[in-house]
Amino acid sequence: MAVDRTDEGDPPLHVHDLDSADLDSRPAPGADQVMLTDPELRAAESRRYHAIADQSRTSDGGSWATAVPKLRAAWEEHLDRYPEQERVVPGTRPDGSWGTDTDRMLTAEQNAEATQVCAEIRQQGKEVIFPAMQRIEAADPQRYLAGLDHLLKGEDRLKEKAANVLLVEPDLTTGQALAKIPDAVRFTLRYSQEYYAEGVISDVQRVKEEGFELVKLKNLWEKEQYKGINSQWRNPDTGLRFEIQFHTPESLAAKELTHGAYERLRRSGISQAERAELEAYQKQVNELVATPPGAAEIEEFPKRHG
Template sequence: MATLTWAAVDEAAPGDPGAYAGLAAHFAATAEDASSARNLLERFAGAVDASVWRGEAAEAFRGEIAKLPPKLAKLAESYRTASAGMATYGRVLEDLQAQARRLGDQAQSAADERRAAETARDTATATDPLVPTAAYDDAVARAASRANRVERELDHLSDRRRAAEAAAIRALDQAQDQGIKNDPWYKRAWGAVDRWIDDHADLLKGISTGLKWVSAVAGLLSFIPILAPICGPIALAAGGAALLMDAALAASGNGSWKALAVDGVLMALPGAGRLVRGLTRAGKVGKVAAPAMTRARAAAEALHTSANAARRPTARALKQLARANGGKMVGLKNQLKEVDSLERKIAAHMKRFGVSADEAAESINDSLRYTMRFSERSMTQGSQRVLAELEQQGYEVVRVKNYWVKGNSYKGVNVELRTPEGHLTELQFHT
């Protein structure tokens, strides 16, 4: 018979029941907090009705608040289920360990009795080899039988412990099903695509422009009967691919839905509308590249190039911070100011302040401009967290103008930022 060790006794019901009791208490406290928050929000939402606060912001606020109590109720239910599962397992484990200790004492007693019987038999036979040993043998057998019984009971305890573990796991699985669900896979996938588009927006715009020209030329050639079977499908395929790229750019905030709609309409005119629009754009580019470029124009183009280089990392950082702090980025299609607009502003600064074009360009703080929207309730805390985290990432808060004061028709906070690369940027916080 194998010797029953204390390690085998300990392995029957390992673990710390107090740790599981602590987890249960923590889960229960979290459930209580979620339930209290739900009750508070329901009372608050009932108090802030249309008789107290009206308008678009009020309706948006009430709409968002209304979503929270059901989620908090699910959260509370989830944590109560997890708490009950951990508490039950802790109690079962504590009981099993008490039984295992009792069985360990019995195993020790059986082992002691067996050794005593074997020693007595050995002593008796050493004195008189012919002495009867039946009584000693019976004592050894009884001790061995008791040890075997203890071992079987310990195996039974192990089975009960595994069953309790399975029940605790089922409770945690149920709690997970009851809780607030994470974003579905397609939302997470779109987030990854959105970030990729941000990183490659310029490349995609260049490819889209090339496809539009292919569509325009193929569309014109399709009017020639002999070329129509070949050029017609090419025009449609190139135009459709360009529209898909523009739609992805617009959806990620790197393009314009209005321009996309115009392109879609022009696709209905086989090549003609696209060619006219392309020639118009080419004319504008020709004017920009005229030899008589002014100092303001040169400074504007240099500022535009610098802003475009800072655009992607800045937009990516702000979008991540907005998501993390309950805000939302809006108007990203207008984040980069056009060269013509920058030229006019630089020329105005030169005339007003009597400075050079380069000095005027250095004072322009909105060649990149962003707007982050929060609910009125989270506006203060959310904007402060965003600015603090931006500073941790190497951004410098140059100036803050708070227009959120009584009597102001404009409600918002305007922040002048300097990116880690040194580019001045404007960030506005609105509700």
């Protein structure tokens, strides 16, 4: 199951790096795959990626840096066995409508509204939220803003998300659908392992002092498929929602390494066999990420009861 995270990408043990027994634990593509149950597929893929990580661990306990090249090679091998399927290119059609496929469409009127709202989102992101985040970054040299090339979600991706919302809630305007997207504007703060917990707590307070409202904070350090803390915020003056992720160097690298797997898991129509392999890959990458001291104790918002 894919963990909720933001959109972005990257990637993997060549075949000769694994023992034949390890390779045999992965079902070969073909008719035999459909005879395996979900638990069997997941177990096979878990064994496969555990073998990759085990071979990457050194006598001193192993390291993230040692594991990454083999994990990148494993991802490339996955892409060779499961080539990218051709997809409809999203965009505006000659009649002014917008679409990716028959299920994700905006009428010409909806598309025009979406184009205008997307421009407003970009303007707010650049002129209001980004300067506030720069002030927060400047307040403490212990961490910095990372991944600023992903600050603004692409217009076609925003329109696709809005179309998804409208499929479920067709009575909304396109602007209202776009307002439900929590990561149209997104930031990542990266901390050292030692400073992480203290830095996150301090920076959550700093964002509040900039006048933004905390909507949600999810502590994902104990999850198998993703490591880090994700938060959603709201500008009370405009209602625009945006996302801030809090990472260590390793957890950020793991997120980027597994982004391709995350993207594929989001799509409909992937095979049972590929889903099992993708989930096993995400799990194995994130097993190598060390949890910073105190990170697991950072409280979620709203607080969970029970």
